[in-house]
Amino acid sequence: MAKRTSIYVEGFGHKNPIPAAARIGNLVASGIIYGLDVSTGKPAATLDEQARFMFHHLKAIIEEAGGTVDDILKLNLWMVDRSKREAVNAEWLKMFPDASSRPARQAMQAELGPGILVQCDFLAVLDA
Numbered sequence: 001m002a003k004r005t006s007i008y009v010e011g012f013g014h015k016n017p018i019p020a021a022a023r024i025g026n027l028v029a030s031g032i033i034y035g036l037d038v039s040t041g042k043p044a045a046t047l048d049e050q051a052r053f054m055f056h057h058l059k060a061i062i063e064e065a066g067g068t069v070d071d072i073l074k075l076n077l078w079m080v081d082r083s084k085r086e087a088v089n090a091e092w093l094k095m096f097p098d099a100s101s102r103p104a105r106q107a108m109q110a111e112l113g114p115g116i117l118v119q120c121d122f123l124a125v126l127d128a
Contacts, residue, residue: 007065011038012057020061026126028065033057034112034119043115047087050117055091058122067126069095072103074123078110081117088118 006019007028013020014031021030035043035050036057044050059069077088085107096102103122112119 007061009057009060009064012036012060020057021065023065023126028062028067028071028122028124028126030058030061030121030123032119032121033061034116043113043117047084047117048090051087051091054118054120055095058120059095062122062124065124065126067124070101071124071126072122073125074104074106075120076122077105077107077118077120078112079107079118080110080112082107082109 003024005023007021007023009020012033018031020033021028033054034057035053037044037049037053044053058072058075062069062072079085079088088107092102092105
C-alpha cells in the first residue's frame, strides 16, 4: 500500500500533472484551489463568484480525501487585493459559522494566474 495517496476530484483539476490534494495517514494537504467555473473551464468572472466556487471545490476535495470541512486545521489564502476580503468572508462564514470552531487562516496579497483573483490551500487532520 502506498504511503501517500493522491486525491483527484471530478470537475476540478490542474493543468500540470498534480493532484488536487495528497493524504498520508490522517493528514491531508491540498494544492492550490481557485474559483474555477467548471462550465467554462476558466476562473469565474467576479470575486464573489470565485470565492463561492473556491469554497465549493475545497469542500469537494476534503470530502474526496475522506474528511469534512470540520477537519481543516489551516487555510492559506492569496488575493490580488486583500482589501476586498468581504467576498471571501461571506463564503468563510457560510462554511465555518461557529466562531469557536474555525480553522486558522492567513491572507496574503499576491500576483496570481490569468483571471484569478483569489486562491487557497489547506491542511487538514482527519480522524484516525
